[in-house]
Amino acid sequence: NTSPHVPYIKQCLSLAEKSPPRPTNFRVGAVLLSRKDNDPTFTDDRILSTGYTMELAGNTHAEQCCFANYAAVHKVPDDQVGEVLPVEPGRKLVMYVTMEPCGKRLSGNAPCVQRITRTTEGGREGIHKVYFGVKEPGTFVGESEGCRMLTQAGIEWEHVGGLEKEILTVAFAGHENAEEEVKAALGKKETNVDDV
Ligand SMILES: Nc1nc(=O)c(N)c(NC[C@H](O)[C@H](O)[C@H](O)COP(=O)(O)O)[nH]1
């Protein structure tokens, strides 16, 4: 009996597989949805948007594209997406991502945790919780800060286990020694899983 979150992580993985392989980032997929409170089998979930790494022009992240796609549909600039996300009593906004949202980016572009946090500005609930399939491997930024930063912003997060190998294999596909990096990240992940 797999957790009800697994199908959503699998949907994110299918999105991540559309991402052009690059050695300079990870291939990640994201899904944004609205979930009814006390709906344990998620029967009343509403998918609001999806995104994958480099789906949109430039050096874009999956979560960034997910928000940008939603903003475009609602005809607002990306940085105003928080203003057009639905605010519905009895429902929460939830994001699924194959990988922990980034707290820092080597490019210096706004990290996805900041984009997620900004949805809670202006007294809006914004994103309530983030589910992800793996913590960010140390390849680019060393010890990942995403989870800690989400907690600091009062946003809940949860690691959904079981698909780490598949997620990392897709994420690292564009890297020089992808296989070794996946093995290393899986090995390391064992020690990380305790402090996720
Ligand atoms: N959660 C997440 N979604 C993504 O779509 C993606 N590509 C990353 N990747 C995290 C990694 O830390 C950054 O890709 C590097 O730090 C390079 O930074 P840029 O991507 O060039 O800004 N992480």
Ligand SMILES: [Zn+2]
């Ligand atoms: Zn990011």
